[in-house]
Amino acid sequence: MARPRGTDGSLLPSLPWTLAALAFALAPHYQFQPIWITIAFIACGAWRYTIEKRRGSLPSVWIRAFLALVCFLGVLTTYSTISGVGPGSALLAIMAALKLLETRKRRDQFVLLFIAIFLVMSSLLREQYLWSLPYLMLAILLIMTAWIRMSADATEPARQSFATGGRLILYAAPIAIAMWIFFPRISTPFWAVPIDTSTATSGLSDTMSPGDISSLSLSDAVAFRVKFEGAIPEPRLRYWRGLVLHRFNGRTWSGNEPMIGKRSREQVSIRGEPTRYEVTLEPTHQQWVFALDMPYSWTLSNTFMGPQQQLARVHPIDQRIAYDAVSYSEYSIDTDLSNYMRTWYLRLPEGSNPRTLKFAQEMRRSAESDTEFIVSVLERFTNEEYFYTLKPPPLGSNPVDRFLFDTRRGFCEHYASAFAVMMRAVGIPSRIVLGYQGGELNPLGGYLIVRQADAHAWTEVWLEGAGWRRVDPTAAVAPERVNSGISAAMFGGFGAAWGLATPSLLLHRLTLTWDALNAKWNEWVLGYGPDNQDKFMKWLGMDDPDWRKMMLTLVGIVIALTLLVSVLLMLRYRSPPRDRAAILYGRFVRKTGIEPAIGETPDAFADRAATDSPLPAATVRTITASYLDARYGSLDPAALGRLEEEVSSLR
Amino acid sequence: MQRGSTIEKLPVGKDAQRVALENARKALGSIILGKDRQITLALSCLLARGHLLIEDLPGLGKTILAQSLATVLGLSFCRIQFTSDLLPADIVGVSVFRKDSGEFEFQPGPIFSQLVLADEVNRATPKAQSALLEAMEEQQVSVDGNTRALPEPFFVVATQNPADQIGTFPLPESQLDRFLMRLELGYPDEANERELITGDDRREMLRNIDAATTPEVLQALQRSAARVRMSEPLVDYIQALVRQTRESPHIEIGLSPRGARALAAAAKAYAFVERHSGVYPDDVQEVFASIAGHRLKPAGNTNFRSAAELCQHVLDSVDIP
Numbered sequence: 010m011a012r013p014r015g016t017d018g019s020l021l022p023s024l025p026w027t028l029a030a031l032a033f034a035l036a037p038h039y040q041f042q043p044i045w046i047t048i049a050f051i052a053c054g055a056w057r058y059t060i061e062k063r064r065g066s067l068p069s070v071w072i073r074a075f076l077a078l079v080c081f082l083g084v085l086t087t088y089s090t091i092s093g094v095g096p097g098s099a100l101l102a103i104m105a106a107l108k109l110l111e112t113r114k115r116r117d118q119f120v121l122l123f124i125a126i127f128l129v130m131s132s133l134l135r136e137q138y139l140w141s142l143p144y145l146m147l148a149i150l151l152i153m154t155a156w157i158r159m160s161a162d163a164t165e166p167a168r169q170s171f172a173t174g175g176r177l178i179l180y181a182a183p184i185a186i187a188m189w190i191f192f193p194r195i196s197t198p199f200w201a202v203p204i205d206t207s208t209a210t211s212g213l214s215d216t217m218s219p220g221d222i223s224s225l226s227l228s229d230a231v232a233f234r235v236k237f238e239g240a241i242p243e244p245r246l247r248y249w250r251g252l253v254l255h256r257f258n259g260r261t262w263s264g265n266e267p268m269i270g271k272r273s274r275e276q277v278s279i280r281g282e283p284t285r286y287e288v289t290l291e292p293t294h295q296q297w298v299f300a301l302d303m304p305y306s307w308t309l310s311n312t313f314m315g316p317q318q319q320l321a322r323v324h325p326i327d328q329r330i331a332y333d334a335v336s337y338s339e340y341s342i343d344t345d346l347s348n349y350m351r352t353w354y355l356r357l358p359e360g361s362n363p364r365t366l367k368f369a370q371e372m373r374r375s376a377e378s379d380t381e382f383i384v385s386v387l388e389r390f391t392n393e394e395y396f397y398t399l400k401p402p403p404l405g406s407n408p409v410d411r412f413l414f415d416t417r418r419g420f421c422e423h424y425a426s427a428f429a430v431m432m433r434a435v436g437i438p439s440r441i442v443l444g445y446q447g448g449e450l451n452p453l454g455g456y457l458i459v460r461q462a463d464a465h466a467w468t469e470v471w472l473e474g475a476g477w478r479r480v481d482p483t484a485a486v487a488p489e490r491v492n493s494g495i496s497a498a499m500f501g502g503f504g505a506a507w508g509l510a511t512p513s514l515l516l517h518r519l520t521l522t523w524d525a526l527n528a529k530w531n532e533w534v535l536g537y538g539p540d541n542q543d544k545f546m547k548w549l550g551m552d553d554p555d556w557r558k559m560m561l562t563l564v565g566i567v568i569a570l571t572l573l574v575s576v577l578l579m580l581r582y583r584s585p586p587r588d589r590a591a592i593l594y595g596r597f598v599r600k601t602g603i604e605p606a607i608g609e610t611p612d613a614f615a616d617r618a619a620t621d622s623p624l625p626a627a628t629v630r631t632i633t634a635s636y637l638d639a640r641y642g643s644l645d646p647a648a649l650g651r652l653e654e655e656v657s658s659l660r
Numbered sequence: 661m662q663r664g665s666t667i668e669k670l671p672v673g674k675d676a677q678r679v680a681l682e683n684a685r686k687a688l689g690s691i692i693l694g695k696d697r698q699i700t701l702a703l704s705c706l707l708a709r710g711h712l713l714i715e716d717l718p719g720l721g722k723t724i725l726a727q728s729l730a731t732v733l734g735l736s737f738c739r740i741q742f743t744s745d746l747l748p749a750d751i752v753g754v755s756v757f758r759k760d761s762g763e764f765e766f767q768p769g770p771i772f773s774q775l776v777l778a779d780e781v782n783r784a785t786p787k788a789q790s791a792l793l794e795a796m797e798e799q800q801v802s803v804d805g806n807t808r809a810l811p812e813p814f815f816v817v818a819t820q821n822p823a824d825q826i827g828t829f830p831l832p833e834s835q836l837d838r839f840l841m842r843l844e845l846g847y848p849d850e851a852n853e854r855e856l857i858t859g860d861d862r863r864e865m866l867r868n869i870d871a872a873t874t875p876e877v878l879q880a881l882q883r884s885a886a887r888v889r890m891s892e893p894l895v896d897y898i899q900a901l902v903r904q905t906r907e908s909p910h911i912e913i914g915l916s917p918r919g920a921r922a923l924a925a926a927a928k929a930y931a932f933v934e935r936h937s938g939v940y941p942d943d944v945q946e947v948f949a950s951i952a953g954h955r956l957k958p959a960g961n962t963n964f965r966s967a968a969e970l971c972q973h974v975l976d977s978v979d980i981p
Contacts, residue, residue: 017812017879591893607977608975608977610980611940611941611942637936638937638938640891641889641936641937641940641941642936642940
């Protein structure tokens with residue numbers, strides 16, 4: 010083998026820094042990656058360090074190739090693909106680990122630090138939180154320090170390397186900020202971030218099968234945040250409409266594809282006062298757009314209202330988006346329902362849930378009108394022994410029968426499903442709406458947080474003359490759920506009944522503070538898109554901002570900042586302390602009264618001056634030594650101080 | 661002279677290396693008497709990872725210097741006596757056919773030592789010389805199509821009789837450049853010559869002397885030497901000297917950029933041996949003649965009789981910034 014593989018320990022001082030920078034860059038990936046990648050990295054790092062420590066040989070090219078192949082296949086089997094954020098960063102991590110095994114020179118270490126920078130950046134493809142910024146700064150600082158440690162001589166204290174790295178970052182920061190502010194934002198991105206589809210499961214599902222899932226996970230992840238213009242609606246009116254399900258097969262409710270069907274905003278007629286608000290929706294990777302029941306207008310592009318008044322966007326929502334909307338709480342929809350549509354909303358599968366059908370029809374016969382029937386069904390939920398629980402028993406076949414007559418325990422889905430089936434059984438058209446109900450007011454930010462745990466299902470029934478009306482059977486069973494919101498109920502002690510620990514109020518307040526900070530961050534930093542940029546440019550006094558003006562401003566600012574930093578640096582290094590040493594030495598030479606010859610070194614001059622000048626020999630020697638040290642030697646400013654003192658004490 | 665400016669902030673472990681270097685210097689001084697300056701220069705040459713050419717008349721202790729360098733620095737040593745019938749294979753080694761195994765086996769030549777003394781290098785033919793010079797340049801040798809790395813560290817100390825003797829092949833200028841330094845030993849002074857006449861046999865002394873360092877320590881010292889600080893005014897000084905060699909009417913061909921680098925590296929190593937806190941102008945002046953002497957080509961009409969005088973002239977005509 011032509012290339013030597015031995016190590017001589019010359020990387021020993023800088024290797025730990027490189028390893029630390031890599032480990033720090035890998036840290037945020039840790040929870041998303043299979044554990045074997047982390048183990049592989051630690052193993053390779055320890056292996057490489059031991060080799061350097063013992064001055065051993067690096068593994069041969071065959072071993073490295075074999076390891077690379079094994080790791081590549083490992084990634085391929087783990088993810089069954091190599092494209093996307095997950096496998097991509099896993100490959101990057103593996104490459105960093107294996108590159109360690111062939112790191113012989115400083116150049117290889119540079120490559121490792123480049124990989125570290127990529128790893129830091131790729132963690133932003135997964136999540137961008139408020140804490141991402143300090144993490145980013147720290148990671149870059151560590152990488153810079155590692156870089157400096159690699160080039161600096163080993164005697165430089167680590168503190169100084171950190172300071173140099175920090176200073177370099179500070180020089181770059183204004184340019185980065187200017188680029189962030191002025192780089193023109195466009196509404197449709199040129200590229201799409203490859204989304205890690207394997208973990209994108211937040212949001213509502215497109216179907217509903219009560220009884221299949223025997224417990225509902227209470228995720229406090231934020232679904233969206235709402236800022237109201239004016240008064241915030243009462244909790245019982247906070248129904249956030251999402252998708253509508255109208256097909257039932259005896260077990261599962263399902264709906265239309267989001268964009269299929271007639272646009273039906275025209276069928277909505279509104280009354281009363283509008284509610285105006287702005288929603289900041291977290292990415293769901295679905296097309297549904299949430300708005301207060303009943304949305305009337307919205308500012309989100311490519312978003313339409315489906316035939317059941319559900320809002321959907323043409324593209325899935327893969328990034329956090331914000332939109333303004335106007336809703337009316339008093340409305341009527343589809344007051345004329347065609348016979349065809351009426352039978353569509355009455356369809357029930359043959360032979361399923363027979364007890365429910367029979368029971369509903371009996372109840373209807375004893376009621377005078379549809380309205381009275383609805384009221385008596387809701388009263389049955391209130392008065393008889395029905396329980397609201399998030400851990401209901403599983404239901405077998407004919408789940409509605411089992412739920413209504415046997416288990417009597419369930420959450421919103423069970424009640425909505427049972428209610429809708431009973432309505433259809435007696436000829437009242439009904440459908441199920443999925444969305445969110447409630448939301449918690451964050452007093453610090455003056456906005457409403459709607460969490461995944463606020464997900465809710467309710468029903469709509471069609472009544473002659475009135476059109477579709479919202480009926481929430483869950484409200485009949487657990488009015489707290491609707492009136493105070495799920496989280497209020499949880500923290501009010503109701504949570505204990507669900508088997509949840511009650512967190513302290515202080516913790517809750519901290520959570521709210523953190524969320525308020527996050528909301529501001531999302532709004533102003535992550536949400537700095539074309540609209541915000543436009544607003545900000547106008548605020549800065551740029552009239553009619555377009556991308557050319559912004560680009561020009563950006564170029565101008567970058568040039569100005571570069572000049573400024575250059576001037577600052579020049580000022581900093583303009584009068585190097587060394588020149589001061591030369592001036593002082595010149596003063597000393599004049600005092601000796603001897604003219605130094607061309608090419609005479611200070612030491613040679615000192616030999617002459619010690620005998621020929623009136624100055625004492627010892628003084629001549631000390632001053633010469635201090636001068637040599639201050640001008641040609643150490644960077645220690647004490648040497649210059651010494652020289653200053655010695656020369657000024659000359660008489 | 662008081663050196664309030666010695667390198668004091670050496671990390672732990674470097675002190676031991678320092679001590680080793682001082683011991684090596686002392687041990688060399690006890691064998692080669694009265695040549696402290698040449699010893700320091702030779703040590704600096706090795707610390708700057710350079711090869712050394714010693715040029716002088718026979719009997720002035722060239723071989724003893726090379727041998728004691730190897731012994732004191734703890735390096736494996738081999739001596740090649742260059743003669744006019746020396747073949748490249750005598751230097752790098754040959755592949756020998758083994759009857760019992762039926763295969764060729766490489767017999768490494770004397771070049772596979774950490775310190776190689778090429779004695780009277782100008783007596784061999786250019787062909788043999790170039791085998792040595794290739795090894796010096798590449799740190800490896802090619803035999804039968806195989807490239808073999810030489811041990812590390814690897815130094816060549818070549819000795820040469822002044823070229824005006826009969827039956828020699830003087831090294832051409834381009835190849836002289838491969839030697840970082842050229843030293844002349846010169847005659848010892850009265851007192852030291854007396855000591856040499858009356859004292860023990862130098863070769864006998866060499867046998868009783870212990871190594872002061874190991875190759876590993878030597879490599880660490882080399883790394884430290886390369887890191888000695890070189891301040892801006894000093895770089896200016898080196899540049900001014902190099903410019904003067906190119907512009908002086910007494911010099912036909914001045915120092916190349918490689919020569920300038922060699923000057924800087926040697927000055928760093930010298931400053932390191934002298935424990936200066938950076939490269940001082942004195943360090944540059946001390947090494948200048950041995951670096952530039954064999955690299956400069958004097959002009960035809962110059963009245964300087966030796967390279968040393970020429971170098972001193974260059975030093976005397978450049979201001980120290």
